[in-house]
Amino acid sequence: MSPLEPLDVRLFDETVAAVALFTGPEHRLVYQNRACARLLGARPLGLPAREAFPEQDADMFMTVLDEVVATGRPRRLPETREPDPGSPEQARFFVYSCTPVTTAEGSGAMVVALDTTAEIVALERYQAVASAVSQMVWVLRPDGSAEEIVPGWQELTGEPWHGRMDSRFTTYVHPRDRHRLEHDRRLMLARHPPRIVETAFRVRTADGSYRHVATRSVPIMRGGRTTEWIAATEDVEDRWNAALxxxxxxxxxxxxxxxxxxxxxxxxxxxxxxxxxxxxxxxxxxxxxxxxxxxxxxxxxxxxxxxxxxxxxxxxxxxxxxxxxxxxxxxxxxxxxxxxxxxxxxxxxxxxxxxxxxxxxxxxxxxxxxxxxxxxxxxxxxxxxxxxxxxxxxxxxxxxxxxxxxxxVEPPLRKTLDLQRARRTALRLQRAHLTNPPAVPGASLAASYQPASSANEIGGDWYDAVVHSDGTLVLDIGDVAGHDLTAAIAMVQLRSMLRGLAWSNGPTCKPSTVLSRLESAAEGLDIASFATAVHARLRRTPNGTWRFTWSNAGHPPPLLLPAHEAPYFLTGDDQDPPLCALPGMHRTSHTHQLAPGDTVLLYTDGLIERPAASLDEGQQRLLAAAALHRDNPLPELLRRLQDLSDKRDDTALISFRADPGDSGHNSAGPGGARPSSTQAPSAPRRRTRDRGR
Incomplete structure (x- = not known):
């Protein structure tokens, strides 16, 4: 159709849009389709626009008609119509388009009106929902422009939103988060097909502090390409604090x-x-x-x-x-x-x-x-x-x-402080009782105690050495179950009771009998529910050897380092259970003859036990280290063997070495005494066992 050809109004009779035609200097209404009559009400044809539309709010509409006819340029404008007072209907929203046209009656204007009430209401509802769940909602565009749908930027930062995600925007982002935010933005623009992008960053607030926010951006596709993103930004400071x-x-x-x-x-x-x-x-x-x-x-x-x-x-x-x-x-x-x-x-x-x-x-x-x-x-x-x-x-x-x-941090610190106090108390108790071994003619003694490295591993390990008036030596090693102050107190009680029983029963009392009596007393006095120990007696014979008699209550076996053979464990023929495990049972004594130069080591399980290894592996490490350092003086030997411990548990050691038969005088070393001894021929070794109370 030529631009000068008159418009055929019959084209608009059945359209959904409301259409009206006006001609002449007075803008007489010459056409109104059915949609227009339904939307605006039926108006008499032939009347000037001001008479056909006498409503008070039609002045702007008349001004637009004058402008369109005078300039020949189309115009579009929105309009809201409020319902009559008392009417249950909500306000109506319209968009008017006014275009210059040529009709059979001459030049004029065509007005097309669309009812956008449903779209406006839907947008308002969306904004209300978005406001209920997010602080801010944005429309983001590839060119960096952004528009607030649900405002919140000024409330958060104290500055009005200026309409772009640019360098001015990033000045409000924490310096440590700017690089990641820009990386996420580039990733969002480059992805094909686009995907939802979530990112979190800190924004400087009006008072100068920073708050954590999280943004979720959803792509909007038109014609197969992404034209914009809808982004919801939420203040997540409280959630972040809880996660921290x-x-x-x-x-x-x-x-x-x-x-x-x-x-x-x-x-x-x-x-x-x-x-x-x-x-x-x-x-x-x-x-x-x-x-x-x-x-x-x-x-x-x-x-x-x-x-x-x-x-x-x-x-x-x-x-x-x-x-x-x-x-x-x-x-x-x-x-x-x-x-x-x-x-x-x-x-x-x-x-x-x-x-x-x-x-x-x-x-x-x-x-x-x-x-x-x-x-x-x-x-x-x-x-x-x-x-x-x-x-x-x-x-x-x-x-x-x-x-x-x-x-x-205060609760775990309080626990740590309590453990440290208990540990200090336990260590004072242990060190007060773990005294230097006595001097023993014809032999050397050395002892060592090493607390665990961890504050909650106090331990109940102990050693002891007593010399009877006839020169008989008593050695003890023990370990009370538990790693707290209670275990340390029980250790002190058991050690003291065992020392008293060994002394009061005399040098001829069998070690098995002493342990049985200790077990009976511990049970009766409710001192310790579970403990292991080795109680040993060493008596020098006229020919210069030492008779080593011991009873083992569930403890790691003594280690023998012969003067001229490979080290091995003195396991005995029977394995007795720990103290207080089976009260009243008969315990066993074992005997082995020590030649001059032989060394016996009593130790606690912290020396050989490790969480990731078997007990056999620990014993093999001990045998190898003992063979390597067997010729060292006893204090040095114990220092070397202590290195086997992983420091997770307390470790106590006490060792005895029969002086070599050809030695002269042996001076005392750290942690032990080496009095003089006389040369004596070696004697054949014998190992026996004996069971009794």
């Missing part, structure tokens, strides 16, 4: 009952890099806080962690410092304090060891914050956290979050 707490508690559970250093090692690897760029824990070396006036206070590095992209952190060596007044103020006030650093500047002396000062300067630290560390009102030390490079210094919200994190 669970993450921290999970790490702490792995070191439950460990040392303070182990607990804080778990802490620093949670706060770095989630909260800070670097963290070092300084623990006070003294037990008293506040210290006496004019007393220097020292602290040592216990744990540290740094962000991966920073220079390697210094090792935990040479890590002690005399704290300065700034640290004292933090500890006395129990309030965190931030120190801002100049570019390339160093932290004030007395905060951290010099090696850490140098590291902070090399890493371009911009601030350090001191946090007091406490448990049960006991001042343990302080944490030094750092912001590095372009990371912002912590604000009040960040400092409060770290305070809460360190507060979460």
């Amino acid at each position: 707490r669970e993450h921290l508690l999970a790490h702490l559970a792995e070191v439950s009952g460990g040392t303070l250093d182990e607990v804080f090692e778990a802490v620093v690897h949670v706060v770095v890099p989630e909260l800070v760029d670097a963290c070092v824990i300084m623990l006070l070396t003294g037990e008293e806080w506040p210290p006496p006036e004019n007393t220097a206070v020292t602290a040592r590095r216990a744990a540290s962690a740094t962000r991966r992209d920073l220079p390697p952190r210094p090792p935990l060596l040479e890590g002690e410092v005399v704290i300065n007044d700034a640290v004292r103020t933090v500890l006395e006030s129990r309030t965190p304090h931030t120190i801002h650093l100049t570019v390339g500047g160093r932290v004030p002396p007395g905060l951290v060891p010099e090696v850490t000062e140098r590291w902070l300067a090399d890493a371009a630290a911009t601030s350090v914050t001191l946090h007091p560390l406490m448990a049960d009102d006991i001042m343990l030390g302080y944490a030094v956290t750092s912001a590095i490079g372009d990371s912002p210094a912590p604000g009040p919200t960040d400092t409060e979050l770290l305070r809460r994190v360190f507060h979460y």
Whole structure:
């Protein structure tokens, strides 16, 4: 149809859109289709537009008609019609299109009206739903432009939204998150076919602190290509805090009952890099806080962690410092304090060891914050956290979050402190009773005790040596089940009872009888429910040999290092159960003749047991080490054998060596005595057993 050809209005009779035609300078209504009559009401044809549409809100419509006819350019405008007062109907929404046309009556304008009420209501409902579940909803476009559907940016940041995801937007994103956010955005634009993209980052809020938000972007496809994304951004700070707490508690559970250093090692690897760029824990070396006036206070590095992209952190060596007044103020006030650093500047002396000062300067630290560390009102030390490079210094919200994190650590710290107190008490008990062996003519003795490395492994190991008036030597080794203060107390009681029974029953009493009487007393007094022990008696014979008689109550067998043969275990012919396992049973005594130069070792299971290895493997390691170091003096031999322990359990050892027959005088060494002995010919070895009470 030519542009000058008159418009055939019959084309619009059955269309869904409302259509009306106006001609002449007065815009007389010359056509109205059925849809228009339903939408706007039937109007008399031939009347000027102002008479055909006398409604008060039709003025803008008349102005648009005048403009379209005068300029020849089409116009479109929305309109809202409110219902009559008292009407149950909701407001109606329309979009009008006014286009210049040529009709049979001359030049004029065609008006097309569409009812968009359903679409507008649907959008309002969507916005309401989105507002209920998310803080912000956006339309994101490939060119970087963005439009807020559900506002929230200004409320979060204090700044109005400027309409683009550009460099101005990223200034509000935490520096550590900008690279990842840009990477996720490029990935979102490059994927074909597109997929839903989820990302989390921190946004700077109006008060200068940062909050975690999560964004989920859904692609919108038109014509086979992605034209935009609908993105819902939600404030997840509370959820993130809860996840951080669970993450921290999970790490702490792995070191439950460990040392303070182990607990804080778990802490620093949670706060770095989630909260800070670097963290070092300084623990006070003294037990008293506040210290006496004019007393220097020292602290040592216990744990540290740094962000991966920073220079390697210094090792935990040479890590002690005399704290300065700034640290004292933090500890006395129990309030965190931030120190801002100049570019390339160093932290004030007395905060951290010099090696850490140098590291902070090399890493371009911009601030350090001191946090007091406490448990049960006991001042343990302080944490030094750092912001590095372009990371912002912590604000009040960040400092409060770290305070809460360190507060979460208090329960496991209390447990660790309780264990340390119990461990110190147990060690004092053990060391008070594990005295140096006595001097024994014609023989050497040495003993060793090594506590477990873990704070929750106190142990109940003991050794003892008693010399009767006739020169008979009694040796004991034992281990009470359990790894707590109760086990240590039971150990002290059993050791004392066994020593008393051995003395009161005299040098001729069989070891099996002594153990049976110990078992009866322990059962009657309810001292220990389960313990192992070896009770041995050594008596020198006229020909210079030693008669070694022992009874074993479920304990690892004695180790014999013959002067001229390979080491082996003295297992005896019968295996008696531990003490208090089968009360009233008859126990067995065993006898072996020791030649000059022979060595007997009594030890606890911590020397040979390891979680990942069998007991046989542990015994083979002991045999090999004993063969290698058999010629060493007894104290040196015990030091070498102690190296076999993995330090998970306490270990006690006591050894006896018959002086060689051709030796002169033997001087006492550390942990044992070597009095003089006379030369005596060797005698044949005999091993016997005897059962009795």
